Amino acid sequence: MGADELAKQVSSEAGPTSTDLKMEVQKCPGIEEVLTFAIQSESNWMTPILSYLQDGRLPQDVREARKVRKRTARFTILNDALYKRGFSIPYLKCLDEGEAEYILEEIYAGICGDHTGPRSLVSKIIRTGYFWPTMQKDAREFVKR
Template sequence: MSLLIEYLKDEQLPSHLTEAKKLVRDVAKYIIVGEQLYRRGFSFPLLRCLEGEESQYVVKEVHEGVCGTHIGGRTLASKIASAGYYWSTLKNDCMEYVKKCDRCQRFVEVTTTLFEKLHSVISPWPFYKWGVDILGPFPPAPGQVKYLIVAIDNSLQKNSILATAKISG
């Protein structure tokens, strides 16, 4: 972040060529407003850039604070972004914090769905799950083929396509 701030204030590029190219590419996403670095967001207008302990405080406050609901890592990261904060390792920090949270690990919801035997789906009459469509006329193809007959068997999940020259009744 310090390289970004230096470049935005003084427009000084680093001496290493690859770092300079990366910095010029990334600097378009950032702006300085009143000595504070902000990132232009896609969904949010400006996200305040945080570093170090300040970012850890925000993660802890959103996760465990007054309105903290001990949510998962990805949701925690999106809540922090919607609150107007950003740092480069936001998602990874949130995922790691949730993994280390004692309450989240101890009181995780256990799935209580009951298992059931599988039931066969029986067709009320033969060929009930078939679908046949006739497409065309198309411009004549080799062999004077103008129509397509498409048959779909939903029970076996098979498709058949037949090209034909004429449709006869």
């Protein structure tokens, strides 16, 4: 008798089956839920621009307030995210330092990365649709690693 025939015979025989399964219905969660609120107290380069666009708040320093007002003309908020407007380019999503590091890594050495130089890396990031003010410097430092 072959192995296949033996397997068929064993699986087709009705053996003793146990249907004594106990089921417990849990009416409330087994662990306590703790309500938390994510508060981002960290300030980055987008904070003054966002506060001016959303609430009209400017820094106390007159020079800094003037800088923020000038810079804010090139930005807009869409779906609760800050975007930079350009003349001949589409809206660029503004990133903070943590997100920028991830984007640099993905575009430079990710699955479609080609280990380009800093200038072409910056233009590739812009074509992808992202922006942060220190792109040039960050790309130079990233490529040197």
